[in-house]
Amino acid sequence: MKLRTALLGAICVAGSATVALADRGADGHVNVLYWQAPSTLNPYLSSGTKDVETASLVLEGLAGFDEKGVVFPRLAVDVPTVENGGVTPDLMQITWKLKPGLLWSDGTPVTSADAKFTYEYCTHPEGGCAQAARYEGIASIETPDAETIVIKYTAPKPNPYTAFVGGTSPILQAAQFANCLGAAASTCTDQNFKPIGTGPFMVKDFKVNDTVEMVANPNYRDPAKPAFATMTIKGGGDATAAARAVMETGEFDYAWNTQINPEQQEQMKAAGKGVLLNGFGTLVERIEMNMTDPSPDLAEGERSTTKHPHPFLSDIRVRKALSMAIDRQTLVDIGYGSAGRATCNLVPAPEMFASKNTDCIAQDMEGAKALMAEAGWTDTDGDGFLDKDGKKMHILYQTSTNPVRQDFQAVIKDWWTELGVDVELKNIDASVFFGGDAGSPDTFQKFYADVEMYANNFDGTDPEPYLAQYLCNKIPGPENQWQGENINRFCDPAYDALVEELSKTSDMAKRSEIAIKLNEMLTKDSYVVVPLVDRGRLSAASNTLGGVVLNTWDTELWNAQDWFRMK
Amino acid sequence: MLTFTLRRLLLAIPTLLLISLVIFFLVDLAPGSPASEIPLTVPPEVRAKILESLGVNQPVWVRYLLWLKQFFYVEPLNGIDAIFGTNYAEGMQRIISYQSRSPVFGIIADRIPQTLTVIGTAYLVGVLIALPIGIYSAYRQYSLFDQLGTVFAMIGFSVPTFFTGTLFIIIFAVYLGWFPTKYDTTLNVTDWDSFVKQLRQMAMPVMVLGLANAAAISRYMRSSMLDNMGQDYVRTARAKGMNEKVVVLKHVLRNSLIPVVTVIALGIPSIFGGAIITENLFGVNGIGSALIQAIHGNDLPMVQTLAFIFAILIVLFNLIADLLYGMLDPRIRYD
Numbered sequence: 001m002k003l004r005t006a007l008l009g010a011i012c013v014a015g016s017a018t019v020a021l022a023d024r025g026a027d028g029h030v031n032v033l034y035w036q037a038p039s040t041l042n043p044y045l046s047s048g049t050k051d052v053e054t055a056s057l058v059l060e061g062l063a064g065f066d067e068k069g070v071v072f073p074r075l076a077v078d079v080p081t082v083e084n085g086g087v088t089p090d091l092m093q094i095t096w097k098l099k100p101g102l103l104w105s106d107g108t109p110v111t112s113a114d115a116k117f118t119y120e121y122c123t124h125p126e127g128g129c130a131q132a133a134r135y136e137g138i139a140s141i142e143t144p145d146a147e148t149i150v151i152k153y154t155a156p157k158p159n160p161y162t163a164f165v166g167g168t169s170p171i172l173q174a175a176q177f178a179n180c181l182g183a184a185a186s187t188c189t190d191q192n193f194k195p196i197g198t199g200p201f202m203v204k205d206f207k208v209n210d211t212v213e214m215v216a217n218p219n220y221r222d223p224a225k226p227a228f229a230t231m232t233i234k235g236g237g238d239a240t241a242a243a244r245a246v247m248e249t250g251e252f253d254y255a256w257n258t259q260i261n262p263e264q265q266e267q268m269k270a271a272g273k274g275v276l277l278n279g280f281g282t283l284v285e286r287i288e289m290n291m292t293d294p295s296p297d298l299a300e301g302e303r304s305t306t307k308h309p310h311p312f313l314s315d316i317r318v319r320k321a322l323s324m325a326i327d328r329q330t331l332v333d334i335g336y337g338s339a340g341r342a343t344c345n346l347v348p349a350p351e352m353f354a355s356k357n358t359d360c361i362a363q364d365m366e367g368a369k370a371l372m373a374e375a376g377w378t379d380t381d382g383d384g385f386l387d388k389d390g391k392k393m394h395i396l397y398q399t400s401t402n403p404v405r406q407d408f409q410a411v412i413k414d415w416w417t418e419l420g421v422d423v424e425l426k427n428i429d430a431s432v433f434f435g436g437d438a439g440s441p442d443t444f445q446k447f448y449a450d451v452e453m454y455a456n457n458f459d460g461t462d463p464e465p466y467l468a469q470y471l472c473n474k475i476p477g478p479e480n481q482w483q484g485e486n487i488n489r490f491c492d493p494a495y496d497a498l499v500e501e502l503s504k505t506s507d508m509a510k511r512s513e514i515a516i517k518l519n520e521m522l523t524k525d526s527y528v529v530v531p532l533v534d535r536g537r538l539s540a541a542s543n544t545l546g547g548v549v550l551n552t553w554d555t556e557l558w559n560a561q562d563w564f565r566m567k
Numbered sequence: 568m569l570t571f572t573l574r575r576l577l578l579a580i581p582t583l584l585l586i587s588l589v590i591f592f593l594v595d596l597a598p599g600s601p602a603s604e605i606p607l608t609v610p611p612e613v614r615a616k617i618l619e620s621l622g623v624n625q626p627v628w629v630r631y632l633l634w635l636k637q638f639f640y641v642e643p644l645n646g647i648d649a650i651f652g653t654n655y656a657e658g659m660q661r662i663i664s665y666q667s668r669s670p671v672f673g674i675i676a677d678r679i680p681q682t683l684t685v686i687g688t689a690y691l692v693g694v695l696i697a698l699p700i701g702i703y704s705a706y707r708q709y710s711l712f713d714q715l716g717t718v719f720a721m722i723g724f725s726v727p728t729f730f731t732g733t734l735f736i737i738i739f740a741v742y743l744g745w746f747p748t749k750y751d752t753t754l755n756v757t758d759w760d761s762f763v764k765q766l767r768q769m770a771m772p773v774m775v776l777g778l779a780n781a782a783a784i785s786r787y788m789r790s791s792m793l794d795n796m797g798q799d800y801v802r803t804a805r806a807k808g809m810n811e812k813v814v815v816l817k818h819v820l821r822n823s824l825i826p827v828v829t830v831i832a833l834g835i836p837s838i839f840g841g842a843i844i845t846e847n848l849f850g851v852n853g854i855g856s857a858l859i860q861a862i863h864g865n866d867l868p869m870v871q872t873l874a875f876i877f878a879i880l881i882v883l884f885n886l887i888a889d890l891l892y893g894m895l896d897p898r899i900r901y902d
Contacts, residue, residue, distance in 0.1 A: 039667040045668045046667075185668070189673065205753070210678075432598040484611065485610070
């Protein structure tokens, strides 16, 4: 009944404004496939991409990131900067202005109190908010009037575009979530499954881990949008089946994250019903070198800790030689095709933060061999493996279980074997490897291996928190239950000082210079992190769906309001 | 019979408690953690907070007792509330899924209908195909029909559903375009057109599962028929001058059905359990796909609850099969 009323309302709104804007809902229905199905539509209760992205059709922030990573206003009038006076020169305060006349999909006005409530909701100590990092460093939020939001920080904030910016940090309706603070968050099933928002669509029905049915929001701020009256987001299956449903059978208009191998990509393109879109963000597949000794002969609690430096990986020449022996382009061709490219950088994008370094791209086996010899590693006993002081160079190389990673392991093992290194491969189930259980010997934080491979990226466009992971005090160890982001146990006072400087710098040119320097200190100057492949996103869109722009900086559905049916 | 039933039901209680203990601890102590579902971009402090709010940090026996209480007390009360509109369970903590942060039983209630329709139909179709094949194969043993039936059963047994499923998708959906590859879970059957649509989308999952079910049951039927065909009473019946139809379909079939009915009854819990692979392949939002998604997502409460429900169903249908034996075969009495 409610729905019918809402739909009638939508028709009325569209009808009353026929002359200027006859377009809302004109293009009927659109089918979207998320093979990892959404579990909830409250992005504050789940950090999963599938949940955040589907929710972004309904819930919006004050601003978002466009496909180039540039901040653009959504609910705000404009993006506050130091130049336009929105950010104070001391970087301690930012002032956002809401667009006038904004309405929630239920017809009530959006006010600054909703933003303040959202902040309180996410920072409640018992709520377990998944996006709490977006609100870090905020001293208080003030709402001098219904359209003004003033955020005050505890320390200068060179990048203030975290709170209420992007799909991970949208504004909730205070009236709807008033009783859902803290521990009550998970009792609010109706609210979490059917949030009231300001986005182009609103939720009609939600089936957990299966389907979301959406209808156009009658109160969306642009009366001509969205062009689609209804949208279904279906979940389930796998990436290949999802790609097939768009590219071969044409049942779906858009499929998210269709990571399929290069051979399948060609095959599906041949069917001619859709296109594969790819875009590059900051996700880098890399090999991390362990700077400490993971030897099982050491006492538990001392393995892979800073007490014992690694017997040979602490020598930069060995690390560099291992990197030189790798042919990154071959890895791209095996695993990712057009959805990957070889890289030498930990921070591959945005462009202003990316180093131009390409030293590592060309494989140099002879150079690597020479470097090993220079470091004192030679094959004295003729068994094909390098040794030094009677010890053979043996590397335990671990990663998570995943077909592409096992292919990479096998190929890299071949190259390293050619170099004269005895390589032992190990793969660990992803739920254990990334599980962070302090009691398990197999987590990537514990790093009971010489080298390990995985991928990581950063949220948004600012690499500062990402680069700050490599500080000396973030080394995982028994004293902090192995929680720490400095996986390599890299520790360089000069690096720490530079990160400190970055956190105090607001000038963008200077920030970019420091970030590039930090990236190089980890990669080409030290080979502690050996980047392999810059992994893009690969999604599939039907030939009949128009207006799709793949965005790797924010949610993929960021511009669903502009989608239309090509006639 | 009644005392036997009561005794068995009472015995089921300690059995189920033991099973619940094993399931809970097995799932809980297995490697893997819900933390692995949180992206690496989330800093460690936030990560720790999220885990704390899930209740992961409490000792395992506290969680077990809480779960038992929720399963046997809070959730039934909630069921009563939902049916009669009362509010006995207000304010009590229900079993909450890690993934969706919503009650596990709500998700199960959402999904049971699809599983019963699709998997139930497949089971029915399987039985309806299997019985005639089994009967005729046994009656004409080593005939061409029997050989073909054997080949059919062999294929059904040995080819896994993920293969037949993908094969069917490629043949019937990609090349022929007859059926959709994805099950539309939002479809409501209201008129003839939507009914046809429902049949079309059910066709492939039902074929895949029906083939696998029919293979097993047709073999049981055949061997049971063969056992009976050689019995003395069959010869007596023929000697009395009864025609073949009466001999086969009345005397032999009835006696042969006893073990087959048990096999069919024991297979019914698997309908509720859903078909993990087939449901996932075709996007049917049933219990099976809920289970596999929960396992992938390290959603322990969901996995524990589902596994325990399956255990209850298996215990229950074992009892039903035993009782059916007694009813069908006058030689078996439990008193």
